[in-house]
Amino acid sequence: MSNKNTLTLTDNRTGKTISLPIQAGTAGPPVVDIRGIYGDFGLFTLDPGFKSTASCTSNITFIDGEKGVLLYRGYPIEQLADQSSFVETSYLLMKGELPNQSQLDDFDQLITRHTMVHEQLLNFYQGFRRDAHPMAIMVGVVGALSAFYHDSLDIHDPRHRELSAIRLLAKIPTIAAACYKHSIGQPFIYPDNNLDYAANFLKMMFAVPGQNYQVNPVVARALDKILILHADHEQNASTSTVRLAGSTGANPFAAISAGIGALWGPSHGGANEAVLKMLYEIGTVENVPKFIKKAQDPNDSFRLMGFGHRVYRNHDPRAQVLKKEAKKVLEALDHHDDPLFKLALELERIALEDEYFIEKKLYPNVDFYSGIIESAMGIPTNMFTVMFAMARCVGWIAQWKEMMVDKDLVIGRPRQLYQGPAQRNYKAVNSR
Numbered sequence: 112m113s114n115k116n117t118l119t120l121t122d123n124r125t126g127k128t129i130s131l132p133i134q135a136g137t138a139g140p141p142v143v144d145i146r147g148i149y150g151d152f153g154l155f156t157l158d159p160g161f162k163s164t165a166s167c168t169s170n171i172t173f174i175d176g177e178k179g180v181l182l183y184r185g186y187p188i189e190q191l192a193d194q195s196s197f198v199e200t201s202y203l204l205m206k207g208e209l210p211n212q213s214q215l216d217d218f219d220q221l222i223t224r225h226t227m228v229h230e231q232l233l234n235f236y237q238g239f240r241r242d243a244h245p246m247a248i249m250v251g252v253v254g255a256l257s258a259f260y261h262d263s264l265d266i267h268d269p270r271h272r273e274l275s276a277i278r279l280l281a282k283i284p285t286i287a288a289a290c291y292k293h294s295i296g297q298p299f300i301y302p303d304n305n306l307d308y309a310a311n312f313l314k315m316m317f318a319v320p321g322q323n324y325q326v327n328p329v330v331a332r333a334l335d336k337i338l339i340l341h342a343d344h345e346q347n348a349s350t351s352t353v354r355l356a357g358s359t360g361a362n363p364f365a366a367i368s369a370g371i372g373a374l375w376g377p378s379h380g381g382a383n384e385a386v387l388k389m390l391y392e393i394g395t396v397e398n399v400p401k402f403i404k405k406a407q408d409p410n411d412s413f414r415l416m417g418f419g420h421r422v423y424r425n426h427d428p429r430a431q432v433l434k435k436e437a438k439k440v441l442e443a444l445d446h447h448d449d450p451l452f453k454l455a456l457e458l459e460r461i462a463l464e465d466e467y468f469i470e471k472k473l474y475p476n477v478d479f480y481s482g483i484i485e486s487a488m489g490i491p492t493n494m495f496t497v498m499f500a501m502a503r504c505v506g507w508i509a510q511w512k513e514m515m516v517d518k519d520l521v522i523g524r525p526r527q528l529y530q531g532p533a534q535r536n537y538k539a540v541n542s543r
């Protein structure tokens with residue numbers, strides 16, 4: 112191995128040295144391959160939160176956190192949000208290239224034909240209280256899909272993997288909308304094959320049997336953009352969860368259900384719901400400085416929800432697109448003086464001028480504006496993370512499919528630094 116592309120480490124306890132290969136990717140930091148370190152050195156590496164760890168190689172999404180760049184299969188997120196559709200972007204994420212017109216039409220038709228769920232799956236909703244959090248229902252119902260689709264559970268069969276992928280992508284909006292209908296005691300609305308992905312979801316959410324429902328094209332277009340912006344994001348916590356679950360050989364429905372559970376956390380996809388709760392708690396612009404100070408207090412667990420990111424140390428490009436989209440949607444829906452949006456803009460302005468946020472490089476992330484748009488669309492706050500899961504499902508599927516054909520695929524099984532008691536003998540209770 113040429114010395115140039117290696118990292119040489121010396122264990123000063125023994126004087127032993129090891130050269131580890133350094134591998135460069137298309138873009139981003141190169142990696143040092145530490146697979147041999149335990150065998151050669153008897154050492155584990157420790158990296159809580161995996162801040163310096165690449166868990167896999169991937170061709171799907173690239174993020175440059177310093178420059179605020181996000182690429183899906185090499186295409187900038189701003190161009191896809193502006194010129195593509197969620198279905199076309201889903202094709203790109205899953206297959207690696209943009210489709211030509213006939214490929215796009217076939218893919219669109221394939222998804223449309225799989226949007227209905229097994230009628231008995233809808234019985235699961237009756238087991239949930241009406242006030243159950245919709246994410247609790249999503250975890251349960253998506254996991255339960257594996258009880259229905261035995262014809263596509265052989266993860267080693269590429270046709271089964273493809274069929275499961277299409278089923279998940281097609282059915283997730285139907286399942287998501289049913290969570291909302293269940294919570295308000297309205298009948299489920301079946302998919303309408305004459306509508307596109309976003310419009311179909313809106314109809315399943317807001318239509319009622321007794322009258323015609325007209326989709327607002329501005330809202331549908333905005334929703335399609337929101338789905339594109341949330342579709343994938345490299346090896347984030349929920350995607351890593353899907354990969355880890357999938358690495359055991361679990362079926363894709365179970366792996367995606369695990370990803371939904373991980374996304375729910377307020378530090379991750381649950382942040383959009385937390386942002387709205389925080390804005391309501393702040394209430395007025397006059398209260399903003401108090402909360403900005405609270406967010407900096409090391410003794411206070413309060414954080415400014417929708418701000419900060421593990422990777423973006425500059426702006427989150429998705430937040431910038433969503434901020435523009437929010438203005439457009441609010442105008443179109445005659446909410447131009449939406450107090451929440453005004454408060455969010457003022458909170459962003461003050462935070463970005465505050466030296467703590469400047470020093471910690473904390474900028475608005477994807478969750479800061481998405482809730483404001485979704486709220487204006489009439490989507491209730493507790494459904495915001497469901498929207499995120501609906502969009503991210505295609506990213507999880509694409510990453511799962513990539514992992515399943517990866518020559519390096521092994522079951523994920525991290526080790527630890529043990530600091531518990533040394534071995535000791537059991538003592539009878541009367542001698543303790």
Ligand code: SDX
Pocket residue numbers: 160343344346347348377378379380382406407413414415416417418419420421422471473476477478
């Ligand atoms: C998503 O990974 C992804 O790609 C996720 C995601 C995706 O598309 O999959 O982009 C989606 O999850 C976006 C993030 C949504 N979460 C939030 O908005 C919640 C608020 N943000 C924080 O919880 C935090 O910023 C995280 C969890 C997002 C990132 O945390 P890190 O990477 O572990 O950073 P950190 O906590 O180490 O923060 C560095 C410093 C800390 O201070 P010190 O300990 O160094 O003194 O910045 C501070 C933090 O206390 N800090 C904040 C803050 N975020 C970080 N202080 C106040 N408010 C905040 N929001």
